[in-house]
Amino acid sequence: MPDPVLRLENLRKNFGGLIVTSDVNFDVMPGELHAVIGPNGAGKTTLINQISGLVAPDGGRILFAGHDITALPAHARARLGMARSFQMSSIVPSFSALENVALAVQSRAGSSFRLFGRAAAEASLNEQAMAALADVGLAERVRAPAEQLSHGEKRALELAIAIAAGPKLLLLDEPTAGTGREETARLVALLHRLKRRFPMVLVEHDMTAVFALADRISVLLYGRVLATGRPHEVRANPQVVAAYLGDEME
Amino acid sequence: MALATSLPPAQSHRLGAEALPIAMFLLLVTIPILAPLAGGGYLLSFSARVMIFAIAAVALDLLVGYCGLISFGHAAFIGLGAYAVGILSAHGISEALMSLPVAIAVAALFAFLTGLVCMRTSGVYFIMITLAFGQMAFFTASSLAPYGGDDGLTIATRNTIAGLSVLNNERVFYYVVFGCLLGCYVFCRALVASRFGRVVRGAKENPVRIATIGFDVYRFQLTIYIIAGALAGLSGFLLANATEFVSPAYMSWQRSGELIVMVLLGGLGSLNGAIIGTAAYLLAEEWLSGFTEHWKVIFGPALVLVVLFARGGLIGLAAALVRGRRHA
Numbered sequence: 001m002p003d004p005v006l007r008l009e010n011l012r013k014n015f016g017g018l019i020v021t022s023d024v025n026f027d028v029m030p031g032e033l034h035a036v037i038g039p040n041g042a043g044k045t046t047l048i049n050q051i052s053g054l055v056a057p058d059g060g061r062i063l064f065a066g067h068d069i070t071a072l073p074a075h076a077r078a079r080l081g082m083a084r085s086f087q088m089s090s091i092v093p094s095f096s097a098l099e100n101v102a103l104a105v106q107s108r109a110g111s112s113f114r115l116f117g118r119a120a121a122e123a124s125l126n127e128q129a130m131a132a133l134a135d136v137g138l139a140e141r142v143r144a145p146a147e148q149l150s151h152g153e154k155r156a157l158e159l160a161i162a163i164a165a166g167p168k169l170l171l172l173d174e175p176t177a178g179t180g181r182e183e184t185a186r187l188v189a190l191l192h193r194l195k196r197r198f199p200m201v202l203v204e205h206d207m208t209a210v211f212a213l214a215d216r217i218s219v220l221l222y223g224r225v226l227a228t229g230r231p232h233e234v235r236a237n238p239q240v241v242a243a244y245l246g247d248e249m250e
Numbered sequence: 251m252a253l254a255t256s257l258p259p260a261q262s263h264r265l266g267a268e269a270l271p272i273a274m275f276l277l278l279v280t281i282p283i284l285a286p287l288a289g290g291g292y293l294l295s296f297s298a299r300v301m302i303f304a305i306a307a308v309a310l311d312l313l314v315g316y317c318g319l320i321s322f323g324h325a326a327f328i329g330l331g332a333y334a335v336g337i338l339s340a341h342g343i344s345e346a347l348m349s350l351p352v353a354i355a356v357a358a359l360f361a362f363l364t365g366l367v368c369m370r371t372s373g374v375y376f377i378m379i380t381l382a383f384g385q386m387a388f389f390t391a392s393s394l395a396p397y398g399g400d401d402g403l404t405i406a407t408r409n410t411i412a413g414l415s416v417l418n419n420e421r422v423f424y425y426v427v428f429g430c431l432l433g434c435y436v437f438c439r440a441l442v443a444s445r446f447g448r449v450v451r452g453a454k455e456n457p458v459r460i461a462t463i464g465f466d467v468y469r470f471q472l473t474i475y476i477i478a479g480a481l482a483g484l485s486g487f488l489l490a491n492a493t494e495f496v497s498p499a500y501m502s503w504q505r506s507g508e509l510i511v512m513v514l515l516g517g518l519g520s521l522n523g524a525i526i527g528t529a530a531y532l533l534a535e536e537w538l539s540g541f542t543e544h545w546k547v548i549f550g551p552a553l554v555l556v557v558l559f560a561r562g563g564l565i566g567l568a569a570a571l572v573r574g575r576r577h578a
Binding site: 052053054073074075076078079083084086090091092093094095099102103104106107108111112113114115116117118119120122161165 | 449
């Protein structure tokens with residue numbers, strides 16, 4: 001059995017008296033897409049924030065590609081090959097789509113303490129950024145300022161930023177949040193294409209998409225992992241059905 | 251490569267974008283030729299003063315305009331550069347090859363040490379802590395009794411360059427200052443367009459995103475803080491030589507505030523704006539103080555109007571006027 005890319009061991013987090021992560025054990029195997037589902041407030045985004053280093057856990061360990069990264073800041077985790085998207089699109093608004101992605105490429109391609117030479121004219125950065133933008137279907141919009149993109153395009157840009165540097169793990173926090181039906185379908189098709197290229201943790205509310213995409217699913221409820229398993233196992237789990245899926249899977 | 255060819259060309263109005271700095275520096279370079287016709291030596295020394303403060307303002311624009319770091323202690327770095335000249339001169343060292351590196355190094359070191367703390371904060375706290383460090387430098391200078399304390403320190407003679415007292419010639423001095431401003435401007439333009447500059451510009455708008463793609467924002471911001479401090483130190487070196495005098499007033503918080511006003515007035519985040527703003531501020535001071543010593547009573551409301559109705563400062567106002575004329 002290969003080593004997992006990501007492993008959470010007894011992860012705990014409280015916000016004051018509120019338990020948002022309660023002894024979570026969780027892993028992602030190479031090539032796996034591990035989805036996290038659960039009702040609003042179950043602690044899904046807080047979990048992603050702890051993995052990516054934006055929120056410090058109160059207890060437990062996070063292992064990534066063989067390193068204990070529990071104490072590492074977000075930028076150091078990203079340097080090890082962790083990339084993420086945000087529920088609310090997190091981009092640099094005044095930069096072009098291309099520059100947003102080129103900046104992500106730049107973080108993995110040599111030193112960024114270069115004080116001279118126009119970064120915008122560096123062909124190697126732009127080519128890799130173009131490739132990522134083409135992957136997500138934004139090839140036509142590369143010069144547009146990111147703030148002028150439509151909501152769906154911003155979601156796609158968010159994904160391009162995440163995949164641009166060739167990450168070892170993708171953390172996707174509701175990539176289809178706020179998109180219409182058509183755009184959701186396009187993004188889900190995109191996730192299908194990305195699926196074998198990167199191991200992923202996917203937080204998502206669209207159950208049809210989750211059950212079609214995931215290799216394994218963990219169900220989070222009040223910060224606890226209620227169940228983990230293959231999609232058909234999770235769907236058949238009576239606890240899960242009672243707590244969450246009951247009304248979603250009509 | 252196919253991908254490279256599929257990259258659509260960037261919209262280019264480079265010539266238009268470069269017209270302003272070219273005009274600005276052409277004007278500055280011709281002032282010593284025009285000076286005998288109008289204003290004489292006064293015009294020359296006034297213009298040199300504008301350029302000296304413009305160096306500090308351009309450096310401050312790196313922080314305020316490109317990083318969103320509102321440093322309220324920028325005058326301290328000017329003062330440190332100036333005091334390096336003054337103190338060395340008091341000990342008989344008036345060689346620029348000695349005092350210039352010292353001035354820049356002292357300012358950079360102060361930026362590094364205070365930056366270690368300042369860069370841990372943001373927003374209002376950053377403003378307050380830079381102000382606090384600035385005041386610390388001010389009071390330290392005021393208490394330097396061997397070097398004049400509150401009264402400041404007169405410098406016996408301008409620095410020599412490799413033993414030659416060329417800076418005593420006003421025209422030579424003017425062109426040295428001009429060269430420093432041009433060098434500083436070109437350096438900063440390259441800096442903000444570089445890989446490094448792209449990271450700090452991105453961090454201004456979205457620090458969380460920049461961190462999660464792998465950049466330690468703290469280190470980048472600390473570095474640019476040191477660069478801005480060092481450039482202000484250069485400005486201080488020139489200021490001490492221009493006035494042949496150093497005083498704690500160079501470091502006062504009012505002076506730091508004036509520098510922020512200069513950058514705001516000209517327009518943030520363009521470097522050109524910092525130079526225009528410095529010139530506009532010092533001209534306004536010169537002109538309005540001819541009417542009344544309370545010239546700030548007039549200048550204050552004018553600044554409010556600029557900030558309210560011309561968000562991009564004078565640069566933005568000019569651009570809007572040009573656009574308006576094209577549409578008309």
